[in-house]
Amino acid sequence: MPRPSTLSPTIKRVLEGELCTGCGLCAGISNGSIVMETVAPGYARPLQSAPIADETESIIASTCPGNVVEPWPAGANTHPYWGGWRQILTGAATDDEVCHEGSSGGVISALLIHALETGVVDRVLHIAADPTDPTRNVTATSRTREDVLARAGSRYTASSPLQAIETALAEGGAFAFVGKPCDVSALRRLARSDPRVEQHVPLAISFFCGGIPSHDGVGRILAALGVDAEAVREFRFRGRGWPGNCVAVTDEGSASMTYAESWGGHLSKEVQFRCKICPDAVGGVADIACADAWYGDDAGYPSFAEQEGRSLIISRTESGERMLNAAIQADAVRVAPLAVGEVEKMQPSQARRKRLVLARTAALPILLQPRPKMAGLRVAEAARRSPVGESLRNLVGTLRRTLTGARSRL
Template sequence: MTPTDRLNIITEDAMCIGCGLCQSVTGRDVVRVEIVETGYERPVVHGALDHATVDRLMELCPGTHVEGLPERERTPATKTDLIWGDYLTMTLAHAADPEVRHRGATGGVLTALGMYLIDTGEVDFILQAKASSRVPTFGDAALSHSSAEVLEAAGSRYGPTAPLVEVMAQLDKGRPFAFVGKPCDIAALRNLARVDERVDRLVKYMLTPVCGGFMPPQGMARFLRDELHIDPDQVTGFRYRGYGCPGLTRVEMADGTVHERRYTDFWGTDESMWMLPFRCKVCPDGIGEAADIAASDTWPGGSPDPRTEDDDPGTNAMVIRSARGADLVDRAIAAGYLTLTGPVDPRYMDSVQPHQRAKKLAVGSRHAGLRDAGKTVPRTERLRLDALTEALGPEEAARQRAGTRERVRIGKATEPTPKV
């Protein structure tokens, strides 16, 4: 098998999440993350690729390797929950500034923390995602050097996004920065830290939203054509949420017209209606176990109530995992950037994130189904998959395992070889 074939297996087995790290490590002349025929962004080999480089990429790729919080970030005060992993504290919070709270994806916590880090000069920039200038429904990696730029990038991006596509170039600058990305992006960056000491030295904070997945390109096209009856090629701007909690999904057109729908119109009212990439369905860490801080929605039952969401000002639940994360929160509160509204616990998190609890319990069995079918299975450490499978129970574990094998059989876990 050639090095190119080995790399392509990650995509062909539907394990690629399009983070962009492979391009950054090899250089875009060798591997380039591009929009391929499926509509996803995937690594396409353009230059000479050797087996040693692929070996390295296999260690770094969050499609093949995912770990929990590094041991060095644990303290004597660290608690461990079967579902929610390592943490120091859990608390409800929101941005103290009403505008930041309103524009943020939920309560503006991650935006407020980014603004604080920039305003105090603790970091030189924030590496994060913002709405793409190439494809409005996608996200692009962005460097925010001012609090205004951090605020401009506020709001979730539920489309393909490669925030790490130039992370090596950012490390080459030798300047301190913070990273805000999905849990799988954090996993990639933690993997990189194991072979590049600059990550721990320069990336001062890793912050993440608790992530339920993103909309596949074919799902987005279906929403635009079938639900809104518009031509995707005429879309010039797309906001998934924000300007409220969750706020309206907003589509801007080339002719100046605007289409708006509720968040629940876009996603549906429960997880069974979500259309997600296969990798998201077998994700071993959607809750940001490797991040310093993970911020989540706080809707009872896991979904906003359309009857009351217009009156919801937005409140995040923060899972503060590391000592540096706890210190950052304390200082942001003292400086007037964050407002805390009370402590919570893992069982509260279960109640507002039931889909995360369900997936966490099921993922070990789903991985077993992938092994049965001869598919790529992410190697995991410190994520408690065996204990979670035991807690799930043998009957449901067998059902999840068999269901994954069936999804593989009907082609749900397969993508074509990436090509433009």
């Protein structure tokens, strides 16, 4: 029977607590009662227009990553920052075009192309630039190498790939899913109640996520470049090199800025609050997770100077390792082993964020604010590696910003 109230209790709680990731799962399973809309300052949020069944509400409550995050599988090789692993590698696509089009070494694109061409999957469900507004995102289905390459590269603004999950599952066949860590968490939790997920999604790939900036972040970039948003015909956040420039193309030409300027100067300042408390920003429940394998500069901090592309690659499941090894054996990617202790040198900001999750989320119940359930994600263990002073500053900072309504400025 439909619920008597208009708004899902879970969605209400998540929205009021600024915990929505914008994944689109609730919309995807609601049979049209919920859609994703853009709200100021440019995040994807659910809008419910009709009652939903109790069963649907139960699924939303058990899958929404703003409410509960899928725990990392238990295993001997599990790090409090980086999750579980079977292999940790660095590498790149062997195909120069694939390597160039991707955001780092093109490994995700290479794996998807290999999976398509060997029949492991018949399509890929992932994110692409909106053809009507290339500064925004749409959910897309790719079936060929050309499709994958046309949609390669990071997309640092709101995306809701799971709003298409019911359509994708109903189609049948086998598809790869590529999404943010929170998207993959929601998909894994959906599999607990919908057996079609295991049946039709043999490969889930994610990446280390720095958080989702609002669309206002893109506006900041265009303003700095002196480009009218209405005139943009193509917009790439990065790629075509490593890390590659942020580029806006109009009929009059193109304008660009470096990755360090676009992310560090604009986009990172617009990241939504839920991302600041993310207990799994490293794709810990994906089959394979990839990231930038940044080289350190003289001070030991990652250098964003243009270099030959290199990806960090972590296989996390038996099926993910099997897929990765097949791609290596087919010479789709070239790799080198990496010790787990080296990952923090490449991704220090991810390590710092994980250390501070406990301090930041501990502030929320003090002010009667909700927080996601995050058992099984080694949050307390990571927090023990944080200096006491840093943890206290973040606890107090979250309290202060929550009281002043400025939590996105953490």
